[in-house]
Amino acid sequence: MRSRAVTTMVALAAAGALAVTGCSSSKSDNGGSSSSKKAGGGLGGGNSGGNSANQTYKVGFIGALSGDNAQLGINERNGAQIAVDEANASGKYKFKVTLVPADSEGDPAKAPSAAQALISDSTIVATIGPAFSGESEAVNPTFCSASPPMPIVTASASKGTLQTHGWKCWHRIVPNDNVEGAQGAEWLARTGAKKVFVLNDLSAYGQGVANTMSQTLKSKGVAVIQKGVDGTTTKNYNPIAQTIAASGADAIFYGGYDAQAALLAKSLKSAGFKGRTVTGNGGKSSVFTKNAGAAGNGWYFTCGCQDATTAPSAKAFTDAYQKKFSTPPSTYSPEAYDAANLIMDAISKASANGAATRTSVLDALNKADFKGITTTIKFAPNGELTTSSLIVNLYRQEGGTIKSLGNINEVK
Numbered sequence: 001m002r003s004r005a006v007t008t009m010v011a012l013a014a015a016g017a018l019a020v021t022g023c024s025s026s027k028s029d030n031g032g033s034s035s036s037k038k039a040g041g042g043l044g045g046g047n048s049g050g051n052s053a054n055q056t057y058k059v060g061f062i063g064a065l066s067g068d069n070a071q072l073g074i075n076e077r078n079g080a081q082i083a084v085d086e087a088n089a090s091g092k093y094k095f096k097v098t099l100v101p102a103d104s105e106g107d108p109a110k111a112p113s114a115a116q117a118l119i120s121d122s123t124i125v126a127t128i129g130p131a132f133s134g135e136s137e138a139v140n141p142t143f144c145s146a147s148p149p150m151p152i153v154t155a156s157a158s159k160g161t162l163q164t165h166g167w168k169c170w171h172r173i174v175p176n177d178n179v180e181g182a183q184g185a186e187w188l189a190r191t192g193a194k195k196v197f198v199l200n201d202l203s204a205y206g207q208g209v210a211n212t213m214s215q216t217l218k219s220k221g222v223a224v225i226q227k228g229v230d231g232t233t234t235k236n237y238n239p240i241a242q243t244i245a246a247s248g249a250d251a252i253f254y255g256g257y258d259a260q261a262a263l264l265a266k267s268l269k270s271a272g273f274k275g276r277t278v279t280g281n282g283g284k285s286s287v288f289t290k291n292a293g294a295a296g297n298g299w300y301f302t303c304g305c306q307d308a309t310t311a312p313s314a315k316a317f318t319d320a321y322q323k324k325f326s327t328p329p330s331t332y333s334p335e336a337y338d339a340a341n342l343i344m345d346a347i348s349k350a351s352a353n354g355a356a357t358r359t360s361v362l363d364a365l366n367k368a369d370f371k372g373i374t375t376t377i378k379f380a381p382n383g384e385l386t387t388s389s390l391i392v393n394l395y396r397q398e399g400g401t402i403k404s405l406g407n408i409n410e411v412k
Contacts, residue, residue, distance in 0.1 A: 063131030
């Protein structure tokens with residue numbers, strides 16, 4: 001995601017400070033510290049013997065749980081926790097699962113400490129995340145070169161080149177930015193955009209989706225102005241908002257995250273910009289809604305993510321999430337729920353003939369054919385979904401609420 005000065009951290013501090021951060025202080029969110037006592041005889045949790053009633057496996061989570069963009073990470077951590085709670089309560093598996101969160105702050109400079117805390121705990125057999133693209137580039141090589149490699153499944157890191165690095169332990173269960181940016185650009189062109197100002201926050205995610213957006217718009221004959229403003233240092237968006245308002249653009253697309261998108265929304269309103277305002281999956285969150293206030297109304301969001309509050313397949317999940325956290329599930333909560341259930345299914349298969357290990361769980365993930373609430377999950381050799389039709393949805397904020405408009409290819 002971002003490039004910030006490295007803050008000195010003790011490796012285990014990231015994992016230990018996490019469960020108290022976020023929307024809920026529920027005790028069941030506390031998956032235990034990665035400094036907990038390691039199991040003897042391998043990577044199968046606290047006991048040996050594979051699928052036994054006394055077996056407990058640990059699953060890690062890495063993403064932002066504090067900082068400006070924490071809401072997206074909290075959404076995912078909470079979604080994964082619902083999956084773990086349900087599995088443990090239902091007795092579906094002959095083992096229990098504990099979720100171990102590690103707070104990266106979404107920062108490539110801080111993610112290595114969080115990642116190492118998870119890797120160093122030999123009882124963790126797989127990890128959900130990283131949540132952001134920049135931190136993925138920083139730590140995925142470490143996860144995949146560990147001995148043995150740590151299987152990882154991201155529910156949200158969407159940069160369109162992550163799949164090209166040859167990471168053998170990595171999997172992604174959402175459309176990448178090449179899909180989202182292209183479909184977003186096609187929608188803008190199809191619905192009358194003639195000149196689009198494409199702004200990004202200089203993060204790995206923001207630059208990637210902005211580049212795809214710009215290239216596709218140009219291929220459709222739409223004029224493009226493209227600029228970048230550092231989201232880690234910029235607090236005053238009035239100058240760039242004035243530039244956008246004076247540019248003659250009839251739409252703006254912002255490739256960046258929710259907190260910065262909210263600041264931009266306020267500045268654009270003050271500058272009197274009258275065109276369409278659009279951002280990607282990184283901007284779609286309650287942080288944008290809260291911080292942008294009335295200036296956020298009318299904004300569109302492209303996202304390869306499900307609206308769990310309206311999808312029939314996610315009704316039971318939404319009810320459970322609302323009951324536990326006293327708020328509806330939000331961006332990437334259902335995808336993280338699917339990631340956790342996918343991993344537990346892989347653990348079950350891997351432990352059929354003995355204790356599951358990172359190696360056997362990775363093998364099971366690579367062979368997965370799993371139906372979740374968001375999609376059917378099968379992986380290509382590069383870790384991407386093999387699904388032939390990846391759905392990108394369009395959302396719009398109205399009256400302080402972000403509402404789904406449906407499949408972007410069908411929105412007029």
